[in-house]
Amino acid sequence: MREPTRKPTLNHVGITVSDLDRSIEFYTALGFGEPPADWVFTIEGEWLSQLVDEEGAVIRVAFLPMGDGVLELLEYQTPQGEKANTRPNRDAGAMHVALNVDDVDALYERLKDSVEFNSPPQTVAMGPWAGNKVAYLKDPDGTPLELVQDVHK
Structure with missing residues (x-):
């Protein structure tokens, strides 16, 4: 090849x-x-x-x-398929989309009453992204998304 x-x-x-x-x-x-x-x-x-x-x-x-x-x-x-994503992150083949945002906390506050978040924003405790702020949420069909705020910029 x-x-x-x-x-x-x-x-x-x-x-x-x-x-x-x-x-x-x-x-x-x-x-x-x-x-x-x-x-x-x-x-x-x-x-x-x-x-x-x-x-x-x-x-x-x-x-x-x-x-x-x-x-x-x-x-x-x-053809039509299933109408919701119920696969948890732990399953092989599960995916999520990570999006860079300027202010995770502000986005969370603006959307928390209308969007399903796993938790409030968290601070990454270890690894190369330590200190960054992140939040997981689901889109209307249950697809997981991650919001990432790079605090080192």
Whole structure:
């Protein structure tokens, strides 16, 4: 196998959601920009069905700008899947998305009455991120997110 000429970089993070409009509202409340009108669309076709290994796949998609990348939200129209993420972080294959924010405490205070947080913000006690402030929360479908405030900047 040939050695790659450059190291991979993050292109996008994709999250499957049950209600695209609700998820756009949630992620914009976290500070993501509104997706441009042409960044909310429906995709379908044999190429897509082969790509995602789902017969007759039809997916509503929204791209939300995220630094140098994109947050891709996908709502499967067909076939429909489970409507909530119930996989705990301890399970193999579980994932979370970590987002850099300027002020974890302020974001927590603004959202705590409408968003499910695991706890108030915590201070990392050890490792290379010691001293940083972090908080875990769930999006409307139960996908875990981590807010990270780098206090060393």
